[in-house]
Amino acid sequence: MKSKNVKRILSATMAGVLTMGLLTGCGGSSSEKATDESGATVIKFGIHVANPAEQEPVTNSIVEAFNKANEGKYKVEFEAADTETHSKNMKLKAEDGTLPEIFWIEGSEASEYSEAGVLMDLTEFLDENADIKEALGGMEAAFKDDNGQYGLPYQCNVQGIFYNKDLFDKAGVAYPTDDTTYEEFIEMIQKLKESGIIPLSIGSKNSAFAMWEFNEFLARYGWEDNIENILSGKDKFNNEELLACFEKLQGLKDAQAFPENMATIEYFDAKQLFDEGSAAMFGTGQWDCAEFDENLGDKIGFWWGPKFTDTEANQDIAMKVPSAPIGVSAAVADDEELKEGVYEFLKFYYGEEAAKLSYEGSIFPATNYEGVAASDSQYAMNAMLESLASGWGSPEAAPDLTVPSAVQEALYDGIFGVLQGTYEPAEALDKIDTSLANSQ
Numbered sequence: 299m300k301s302k303n304v305k306r307i308l309s310a311t312m313a314g315v316l317t318m319g320l321l322t323g324c325g326g327s328s329s330e331k332a333t334d335e336s337g338a339t340v341i342k343f344g345i346h347v348a349n350p351a352e353q354e355p356v357t358n359s360i361v362e363a364f365n366k367a368n369e370g371k372y373k374v375e376f377e378a379a380d381t382e383t384h385s386k387n388m389k390l391k392a393e394d395g396t397l398p399e400i401f402w403i404e405g406s407e408a409s410e411y412s413e414a415g416v417l418m419d420l421t422e423f424l425d426e427n428a429d430i431k432e433a434l435g436g437m438e439a440a441f442k443d444d445n446g447q448y449g450l451p452y453q454c455n456v457q458g459i460f461y462n463k464d465l466f467d468k469a470g471v472a473y474p475t476d477d478t479t480y481e482e483f484i485e486m487i488q489k490l491k492e493s494g495i496i497p498l499s500i501g502s503k504n505s506a507f508a509m510w511e512f513n514e515f516l517a518r519y520g521w522e523d524n525i526e527n528i529l530s531g532k533d534k535f536n537n538e539e540l541l542a543c544f545e546k547l548q549g550l551k552d553a554q555a556f557p558e559n560m561a562t563i564e565y566f567d568a569k570q571l572f573d574e575g576s577a578a579m580f581g582t583g584q585w586d587c588a589e590f591d592e593n594l595g596d597k598i599g600f601w602w603g604p605k606f607t608d609t610e611a612n613q614d615i616a617m618k619v620p621s622a623p624i625g626v627s628a629a630v631a632d633d634e635e636l637k638e639g640v641y642e643f644l645k646f647y648y649g650e651e652a653a654k655l656s657y658e659g660s661i662f663p664a665t666n667y668e669g670v671a672a673s674d675s676q677y678a679m680n681a682m683l684e685s686l687a688s689g690w691g692s693p694e695a696a697p698d699l700t701v702p703s704a705v706q707e708a709l710y711d712g713i714f715g716v717l718q719g720t721y722e723p724a725e726a727l728d729k730i731d732t733s734l735a736n737s738q
Contacts, residue, residue: 336370336373338368339371339372339373339636339639340373341373341400341643342374342398342399343374343376343377343399343400344376344384344387344398344401345376345379345384345402346380348380349378350378356661357452359659360647363652364643364647367646374400374643381404384402385404388401392414397416399626399630400627401625401627402623402624403623404622405621405623405695405696405699406699406703408622409443409448413445415445416627417445417449417627418628419446420447420448420449423641424447427644430644430645433648437451437619438451440699441620441623448623450623450624450644451620451664452623452664453621453664454584454618454619454620454664455583455617455619456617457696458511458600458601458617458685459511459579459600459602460582460601461474461600462572462575462598463598463599464575465493465495465575465577465578466599468493469489469493470493471486471489474599474601476685478604479606480549480604480605483603483604484550484553487550487553487554491553491555495577496576497556497578497579498556498577498581499557499569500560500580501563502560502561502563503561503563505714506698508581509698510582512547512581513696514602515547516543516698517615517617518543518603518615519540519543519609520539520611520612521540521693521697521700522693525700535727535730536724536730539611541727542606542608542609544723548722548723551718551719560718584678584682585660587660587661587678590678595677596677598677598681602617615690615692615693617692617696618686619692619694619696626640648663650665650667653666657670657672657676657679660672662679662682701734708729708733709730715729
């Protein structure tokens with residue numbers, strides 16, 4: 299009986315669709331091995347996009363390669379839905395015991411699934427596949443708790459700011475470097491704006507997809523060192539370090555760094571401004587590398603973001619972090635044949651062939667294998683690799699993925715509220731503290 303725990307992962311917005319049976323019934327998990335017409339064991343993969351072939355082509359290619367190599371024995375089939383629908387579906391399936399064998403989990407919700415007991419411990423899988431554990435290089439640690447290894451990173455996310463070298467050249471502005479300070483960044487923004495272009499393109503209508511460069515801001519103000527104390531109640535979000543960080547965000551607003559219509563455009567609109575040469579910089583990750591290669595070619599540059607001089611926190615931080623995890627339904631452990639098939643897929647997914655497919659698709663895999671890298675014509679990925687060559691350490695997880703989902707939403711609201719002038723920095727942080735208090 300784990301109904302109480304399972305219902306913890308159901309958001310308040312889902313309450314209206316729950317039946318009395320779900321509210322009072324026993325959650326748990328059950329899974330029955332299915333086969334296709336060839337007799338192959340079917341492994342369902344719940345994914346957070348409606349069309350994997352178009353929206354997650356690398357993952358789709360990996361699945362197709364696995365299915366081809368295991369024809370007649372194993373077959374992975376997607377259960378596909380857009381991110382919001384997928385998240386709701388997985389919560390309901392966790393409640394009624396119909397989770398797919400493998401599924402993508404929203405990062406801020408992953409630990410709640412683990413606490414609910416609906417995820418299989420993957421410690422055994424890693425122990426049996428030491429080469430994969432070595433290739434993961436510690437990235438798996440972000441998804442481990444007292445219940446065990448509850449997930450593995452879907453991919454590796456490298457996050458930061460891409461820039462258009464042509465627009466910098468035309469504005470007479472030097473490219474940013476690892477040592478560029480915040481004050482120099484503001485000067486850069488002013489010169490770019492004077493040249494008639496948008497300095498930093500952001501569309502905050504869907505703030506979760508406009509967060510990438512600001513994770514670095516949070517990290518360089520000591521987020522990783524302080525978040526445990528904040529979540530435990532020993533400290534507040536409204537502390538000296540984060541107040542200084544949010545004041546720097548306000549400084550970007552005051553410098554008019556963003557599109558005038560930032561509040562009403564989406565991530566994809568903001569990216570288009572960068573693609574078409576109307577904006578000099580855009581914050582994102584490796585998932586946009588192929589698009590930038592096509593639109594900007596060798597004129598693309600990449601930068602972690604500014605360093606800050608008003609904090610003692612470490613500034614030599616890269617943002618190479620595990621993406622949201624994939625988990626395995628706890629029910630898989632009850633069927634040895636199904637478990638064997640899931641393990642075979644995980645071995646393939648985190649193996650060298652899949653890593654090569656990832657690089658070919660301009661996506662950083664969660665693993666590192668010697669000799670697997672980007673080609674010379676993958677300009678955007680190589681710009682990222684050049685930045686990674688500094689050897690700087692990275693947080694165990696992106697800051698926005700280290701807090702409960704309700705607090706994550708408040709964090710996004712606070713950051714973009716400050717950027718839009720809706721909140722003062724201290725007010726925004728107080729709202730995040732209130733959200734944390736209400737979620738406990």
